[in-house]
Amino acid sequence: MTIEVGVLVDLDFEPIYWHQPEGSDTAALPDSRVLWEVIWQCRDRVLGFAHSHPGRGEPGPSHEDLTTFAAIESALGKRLVWWITSEDVSVELGWMGPSRLDYRKGLALYEPEWMTKLRDLSR
Amino acid sequence: MEDFEARLNVTYGGANGDLPDPIPFDTADTVVRRTVEEAIRSGSIPGIGADPNVSLGDYVVDRFGPNEVRDFHLLQLRPKTPFG
Numbered sequence: 319m320t321i322e323v324g325v326l327v328d329l330d331f332e333p334i335y336w337h338q339p340e341g342s343d344t345a346a347l348p349d350s351r352v353l354w355e356v357i358w359q360c361r362d363r364v365l366g367f368a369h370s371h372p373g374r375g376e377p378g379p380s381h382e383d384l385t386t387f388a389a390i391e392s393a394l395g396k397r398l399v400w401w402i403t404s405e406d407v408s409v410e411l412g413w414m415g416p417s418r419l420d421y422r423k424g425l426a427l428y429e430p431e432w433m434t435k436l437r438d439l440s441r
Numbered sequence: 442m443e444d445f446e447a448r449l450n451v452t453y454g455g456a457n458g459d460l461p462d463p464i465p466f467d468t469a470d471t472v473v474r475r476t477v478e479e480a481i482r483s484g485s486i487p488g489i490g491a492d493p494n495v496s497l498g499d500y501v502v503d504r505f506g507p508n509e510v511r512d513f514h515l516l517q518l519r520p521k522t523p524f525g
Contacts, residue, residue: 322525346525351503353522358452369524382525389499389520395455418496 324369333432366399370440377404447514458488466514
């Protein structure tokens with residue numbers, strides 16, 4: 319992966335919004351008011367958000383990822399699904415508790431077209 | 442509202458609301474967060490339910506000056522959205 323990219327996914331498992339902001343690099347997607355506004359506008363039909371990580375193998379959430387997950391969910395008042403993909407493996411995360419940053423990770427067994435496109439856009 | 446003041450808006454718990462009283466536009470981010478946390482704990486933001494466990498440390502403050510459709514300063518507190 320040469321750059322991190324994200325995609326907002328709806329309840330029909332379809333992409334709503336491709337997040338490719340200026341300032342993205344191989345290690346991070348910057349804070350974006352635009353992304354938040356899209357999430358808020360689509361809050362009734364948002365299922366979750368996926369983003370790419372550099373490298374191969376099973377990716378894991380950074381502390382930045384976990385705190386962002388928790389912050390967005392607290393603002394929405396609901397839990398979302400969070401996917402992270404490397405060049406070859408995707409995982410999905412969901413809050414399990416009890417603490418604020420206790421998210422459980424599992425391999426994403428089904429890879430939709432938008433996951434493939436996410437990897438392509440990240441190269 | 443005075444020229445140096447701003448309306449403070451927050452999105453939390455699936456709702457959006459304004460603090461009843463304005464605050465100085467140049468209020469530091471940390472003070473903005475603390476002010477809103479206290480307001481949410483006490484349930485004093487119309488439209489946003491009380492939450493004794495509110496924590497806004499991962500929220501950011503966006504600042505807007507007056508414009509053609511809003512003749513006052515606005516501070517908006519929202520969740521951060523960086524990943525990586």
